[in-house]
Amino acid sequence: MPVKAVLWDLDGTFVDSEPTHNRALLDALAAWSIRPSEALQRKVVGTSMEATHAVLAEAYAGFPDLGRFVDAKLKAYVARVGELRLRRGVADAEGLLEARGVSRAIVSNSDRIIVDANLAAVGKSIPGLITISRNDVRKGKPDPGPYLRAAYLLHLSPPDCVVVEDSPVGAAAGVAAGMKVVAWPEHGSDPLAFPPEAQIADPVDLRATLAALIDATGAV
Template sequence: MTLTRNIKAILWDMDGTLAESEALHLHTLVRALAYHGIEAGDELHPLIFGKTGQQVHTLCCERFGLSTDFGAWSAFRARCYLEAAPSIRPRAGALDVYHAAKSAGIAQAIVSNSSRMLLEANLAALGLQEPQLVTVSANDVRAGKPDPEPYQRAAWLLRVNPEETIAIEDSPTGALAAIAAGMRLLAWPQDEAGAALFHPAAQIVRSAQELAAALDLPLFTTS
């Protein structure tokens, strides 16, 4: 089923949707905790999935008794992230869909819960840095996802109404933000278990081909 009737823009999440960067975010968190003498691992991923850096810091303070301030904490994590960011790869097929939408003349924006610095690193790694590209980071809003503000801001910058957009998300947190903003939503979970976590308003797609079909874009074979 396509969702493109009366659609003027596609709003993409970055981490996990366009970029395979979730593992790097987890790695920087584990390194930061280890620096403060706290041992942790993959068990943290479900707890931080889709959250802003500030939200993750708050979680660590509550869970581990972390006392370092957010500024120093985020600076350490950012340095770790930037060291490895050039190796980030796109999610399989995601850029094919992105470029197909661009060729079709559909306006697009990227809406991320990451800081501006990390978002720009991801854009560079994926080759998506363009002067006219509309992007929204955690630094550009008062409240990150699941608050609707990031998606509302992207729609405002694109000069479209929320109901004229489709958001694409891999996390339930981001999905809630898009739905609260009044947008249609395509949920592209990383696995079948994740599909069950989305709001009933989400249309689930399970591959780049299904995503392209839902957007009424030409089908293709991913490289």
Template sequence: MSVQAVAWDIDGTLVDSEPLHQEALMAVVATHGVDLSDLLPDAFVGVSLPDVWKVVGSRFPADMRFEDCDRMVCDHYRANMHRLTATPNVDRVMRILHERGIAQIAVSNSNRDVVDTNLRAIGVADLIDFSVSLDDVPVGKPDPAPYRLGAARLGLPAERILAVEDSATGLASARAAGMKSVLYCPDGRACGPADHLITEMIAILDMLDADS
């Protein structure tokens, strides 16, 4: 089998978290009277909070620091983690891969607090070898640093790892790191170049069976 490990993106891939991320950001924005009406609704999908801050930070009051924004966003997110739901069939797929002995990691553009919250909320923390958060790397996706760190910690060549993503930002990171890529896109509309496009998570099993 050429694929020896699967590297999962988390937000939007393992868990339907983008609405809660957006809600948490908008709650902080509203608290401080910041206007984002000139930006597209999906402007920050797959974008790390530090990169969001680079765009909107200057719109906050002068005494507002990134660390304050980060804490408030994370507090809102964690307080509402009970509303997070796993992507359909992802638990089943991950458990089958675990039984087959295929290594699994999670590679996220979120900070450690959010990563751990997500994995705990959907009950898959015991199925992965480790997770890579934004706090673990000098720069996040679309830079290849997160996926390169994942490959290094696994001790595997990047080409033996299948990265599963849902955004152009994540795809760019995985492909730049040299990994095979899968775009999970339920509506079938590609958002970036990938080696494979799937509309249902269960299709990963067929893909790996064909690869064996």
């Protein structure tokens, strides 16, 4: 079936924001004199605020409630958005998709305030661009809901769409949605952590992977 749309994950995939998210998390936790281990920090990569809070609440007795945590993390993150850049390889991939007439959407596990701040920071607040935030769906990734909503708004069926993800959590959501999934792990990530259905892309040459997929299936 031809590729009609590419659904980009945002943090760590479209925008090189995972380091900023991690620094913001550490900033927020420092107010409560908490310094999480590197293993715990890796555990929450790509997860929603609710899921991150659940992990932290389990690890630290008396951890603040969800509302206080979300407020602290959002404030810390927005203060750092000037650090953000497109991930290396995104501009080339976007040029390919534009030339081939492939639609795009952004599908994120982050809150709306972060989605909008990220896109504005990298000059991608494009009128008409479909963006899905955690606030737009009942459940975040790994639930398929965010990706299914994007397909619905694009008036496409799941097999028409290709998901691009940097995290196993997001890749699992794409697989559950019945979509083709391209796993684009960052350097140092374990490709074996991704679902077996996902196609692993070169960390620095996503364009080549997408071009091969489009050529193999066709594009509309």
